[in-house]
Amino acid sequence: GAGVSQSPSNKVTEKGKDVELRCDPISGHTALYWYRQSLGQGLEFLIYFQGNSAPDKSGLPSDRFSAERTGGSVSTLTIQRTQQEDSAVYLCASSFPSGGFQETQYFGPGTRLLVL
């Protein structure tokens, strides 16, 4: 079946503008994650959604970052008043809950954000 999809693939924006990044998880996957990967670095957790539960926002770096998930499927990550340090690849992952630490997350291709 189809994997995790993300759009846009690339986004160039000016400092101070807002951006929206979209993630469409694998069908049937109730868990959805957003990560950020800065150049040459590992992945940094941002936010986690599981079904209808309140999201885990513990990784969001500032209040300029927010995310929502509508209908338990598609998710949008919004960055307000973008800064140059927000430039990174934003990766979305989804998983089917199998119980805690055993869940395998499947990733999308990412959105490369460049803030000028």
Next chain:
Amino acid sequence: AQKITQTQPGMFVQEKEAVTLDCTYDTSDPSYGLFWYKQPSSGEMIFLIYQGSYDQQNATEGRYSLNFQKARKSANLVISASQLGDSAMYFCAMREGQTGANNLFFGTGTRLTVIP
């Protein structure tokens, strides 16, 4: 403290040879899962192999095997019979089962280059 440490920024291997990519982890949680992902230049994170903390045997998936040494807290990835298509970044990651954290913790990665 870093939860996942990958000490090899870059590795080279001759085509058809085997290579070991190192990963050590730090957790006090008795329940955890260890994952390896491959990230080619296209940017997508591809799941390779999983090892659970209670698994008695080392995980294997085709040419990939995980050398799990629990007492040393290491989870090295072994790639046998390297192919040119194995050239990529490789990330080790961990998910803890009892701390309440929902996300994967990633290392900084190892760039593998397969030489023809």
